[in-house]
Amino acid sequence: MAKVKGDIVVEIERCKGCEVCLDACPTKMIAMSPDVNSKGYHYMHKIKDDCIGCANCAIVCPDGVITVYKVKIG
Amino acid sequence: METGTVNSDIIREENLVYRKSRVLTDNIMHYCPGCGHGTTHRIIAEVIEELDIQEEVIGIAPVGCSVLAYNYLDIDMQEAAHGRAPALATAIKRLMPSKYVFTYQGDGDLAAIGTSETIHSANRGENITIVFINNGIYGMTGGQMAPTTLEGMKSSTSPYGREVSLMGHPLKITDLVARLPGSYFVTRQAVHTPANVRKTKKAIRTAFELQREKKGMTFVEVLSNCNSGWKMTPVQANKWMVENMFPFFPLGDIKVNGELVSK
Numbered sequence: 638m639a640k641v642k643g644d645i646v647v648e649i650e651r652c653k654g655c656e657v658c659l660d661a662c663p664t665k666m667i668a669m670s671p672d673v674n675s676k677g678y679h680y681m682h683k684i685k686d687d688c689i690g691c692a693n694c695a696i697v698c699p700d701g702v703i704t705v706y707k708v709k710i711g
Numbered sequence: 712m713e714t715g716t717v718n719s720d721i722i723r724e725e726n727l728v729y730r731k732s733r734v735l736t737d738n739i740m741h742y743c744p745g746c747g748h749g750t751t752h753r754i755i756a757e758v759i760e761e762l763d764i765q766e767e768v769i770g771i772a773p774v775g776c777s778v779l780a781y782n783y784l785d786i787d788m789q790e791a792a793h794g795r796a797p798a799l800a801t802a803i804k805r806l807m808p809s810k811y812v813f814t815y816q817g818d819g820d821l822a823a824i825g826t827s828e829t830i831h832s833a834n835r836g837e838n839i840t841i842v843f844i845n846n847g848i849y850g851m852t853g854g855q856m857a858p859t860t861l862e863g864m865k866s867s868t869s870p871y872g873r874e875v876s877l878m879g880h881p882l883k884i885t886d887l888v889a890r891l892p893g894s895y896f897v898t899r900q901a902v903h904t905p906a907n908v909r910k911t912k913k914a915i916r917t918a919f920e921l922q923r924e925k926k927g928m929t930f931v932e933v934l935s936n937c938n939s940g941w942k943m944t945p946v947q948a949n950k951w952m953v954e955n956m957f958p959f960f961p962l963g964d965i966k967v968n969g970e971l972v973s974k
């Protein structure tokens with residue numbers, strides 16, 4: 638079976654640190670950054686390389702902060 | 712805009728799975744972090760983009776936190792006086808029947824000051840779509856009790872919880888709308904998980920498609936957190952919503968193809 642690999646791009650300055658996306662990620666590869674953006678919000682970032690490109694995080698994000706990509710491998 | 716590490720061969724246009732809709736402007740929404748208004752704006756924009764009707768849709772913004780919705784949705788929009796969005800939508804739809812016309816309203820707007828407009832536009836079977844954000848309180852003005860506030864629910868004007876003997880019962884206005892002969896599709900959804908967002912998006916799409924077929928009023932209630940008004944974090948507020956709002960306001964279709972769904 639073909640496997641998939643995904644990746645995300647987070648628009649740090651748009652993120653308001655609501656954390657609603659964290660629970661939505663099936664591979665638990667996202668978390669809040671210890672750093673803050675210019676508004677003072679801790680923003681969502683990748684902590685692992687396990688993205689499957691499911692787009693759950695992007696679909697539940699109120700602010701449209703996340704762009705998702707996916708490729709089939711093998 | 713800075714976007715964090717971009718180091719992957721995967722990040723290429725041809726591999727794109729999800730990006731913010733082009734029907735949303737680049738303005739950063741003024742909503743509190745985690746508020747369902749943002750999510751609902753996002754999926755309305757996605758439906759408009761997917762149906763390719765950006766030039767043919769007219770939205771009516773309410774009074775409430777979403778009063779500035781026209782700053783975010785890149786479509787023709789008109790602002791209504793508090794609660795009057797369905798009256799304005801009625802006029803616009805009757806003058807321009809080929810347009811898709813929808814209102815976007817909170818529960819204070821739609822179920823308190825605008826009750827008359829809501830009920831009569833539904834009863835007349837106006838061929839418009841209403842998107843109704845129910846967060847159980849008046850968010851914008853400081854979390855006052857709304858007709859939708861649950862029994863026992865605390866708000867700034869019911870600090871010890873809503874007491875039915877004094878303050879009356881919470882109002883299920885969506886169920887009332889469904890019972891009127893002029894409504895055709897009535898549903899209650901939520902936007903707190905990816906699965907629920909997908910369902911709500913499908914419901915909004917269905918509502919617009921039925922409007923094209925001139926079926927009568929289509930009505931999509933979206934249960935949403937008002938985490939600031941409820942004085943919780945967004946994640947806590949979504950959990951509270953599931954535990955407390957869903958039992959009284961159960962999710963699902965209420966009227967389909969003009970027929971009440973039997974439970």
Ligand SMILES: Cc1ncc(C[n+]2csc(CCOP(=O)(O)OP(=O)(O)O)c2C)c(N)n1
Pocket residue numbers: 774775776777793816817818819820821824844846848849850851852857937
């Ligand atoms: C005629 C009139 N009466 C009262 C107000 C004050 N007011 C502004 S927003 C609002 C309630 C908004 O609550 P809701 O519709 O639930 O929207 P939310 O802010 O929760 O999204 C009220 C009472 C007003 N602007 N105009």
Ligand code: SF4
Pocket residue numbers: 643644645661662663664665666667687688689690691692693694695705
């Ligand atoms: S796309 Fe899916 S797997 Fe990747 S970060 Fe988002 S939720 Fe996690």
Ligand code: SF4
Pocket residue numbers: 741742743746747748776846850851936937938939940
């Ligand atoms: S006050 Fe409530 S409804 Fe208004 S933006 Fe904040 S969370 Fe959303």
